[in-house]
Amino acid sequence: MKPTTLRCLITLLVLSAALSACNRGGDEPAPDAAASIAGTYNLTFLQADGQSLTLPATGSGGTASGTLNVTRQTESTVLMSITITRTLSGQAPENTTIEIGTITVSRQLDGSVTLTDSGQQIGTVRGNELNISGVDEDGEPVELRATKR
DSSP states (O other): OOHHHHHHHHHHHHHHHHHHTSOOSOOOOOOOHHHHHOEEEEEEEEEETTEEEESSEEETTEEEEEEEEEEEEETTEEEEEEEEEEEETTSOOEEEEEEEEEEEEEEOTTSOEEEEETTEEEEEEETTEEEEEEEOTTSOEEEEEEEEO
16 A cells, blocks of 8 residues: 555544544533523422411311412523412312512522522522522511422
C-alpha cells in the first residue's frame, strides 16, 4: 500500500469514528424549574389556625380532601391555589378554593426546587413531594404537604 492510501484510510477511520460519536439529538433539555413542578398535587397534611389534619380525612359527619394546583407562569414563577373539598353525609360536595398567588421557584444543585415568596423561602419540592411551611399573618404556624398525582 502506498503511504497516501494508508493516510486516506486512517483519515476515513478517524472521521467515521467521530461521526458515529456525535449526538443524534436524542437528549432533550431538562424542563425549567416551573415546568418541572407544575401539575396537581393531592394534599396529605394541612396545619392552619392551630389545627392539624391528615388528608384525606373521614369523620362521623363526612369526608375532607384537598388538592394543590401549580400552574407555570414563567420559567421561574408559578401560580398556586388550594382547593379543599368537604362532603357531608347525604349532601353534595362543597369546594373552597384559596389562591396562594405567584411563587418564585429555583432549581437547586441536588435537583430539588425551592419555593420563595417575597424573598423568603417557604418550601421545597423534592421528586413528587411538595412541602410548604411558615407562619400566617397572626403568627400561627402553617404547614402543607402534598404529593403530585
